[in-house]
Amino acid sequence: MADCTHWLGDEVNGIWVCARCFSKHPERPRRYVMELSRESSGRPARQMVILAPIAQAGDVPLAMFIDFMARRLIARTRGGFHMADARDYAIEILRSFGEPFGSDDLDWTIAGAWEMVDEDMQCWDHDERASN
Known part of the structure; x- marks a missing residue:
């Protein structure tokens, strides 16, 4: 596995394959972002997961x-x-x-x-x- 940081790819037989350099990764890349509460009642923000999109x-x-x-x-x-x-x-x-x-x-x-x-x-x- 390479040190690939490309975002697009697809899952092939249980392995994530980068669409740019075709390196193999054990799982689909993901990013974590904090989502602010829609209410201003002092609730903490929650964490959201954004999965890498499928390349087409x-x-x-x-x-x-x-x-x-x-x-x-x-x-x-x-x-x-x-x-x-x-x-x-x-x-x-x-x-x-x-x-x-x-x-x-x-x-x-x-x-x-x-x-x-x-x-x-x-x-x-x-x-x-x-x-x-």
Whole structure:
């Protein structure tokens, strides 16, 4: 885990993934703020929790995009990945592009997810099972 302080991301298989640097965190980032009492009767302020928002590119949240990539990896390797490993590898692929989720430089649709996986797999040494 990195010392990431970015605010946007999504939960992927129980781990919070940053949408900017794709680092993994054990829980969703949160901020605590004090809310002043609406009444002036001397009641103390109460603490509120603000959770980090879910990152989206159009209508596609980050977790869904990672799942698109993971399913493509599983299909292309003919079951050579388990879903958890495919998700982890998909996150590594995203890191390699160096662009935050939702940037205008990449396609964040299902076709874009498949293209990223296919592009990464071009560098693999292929055998009969299409694994590296």
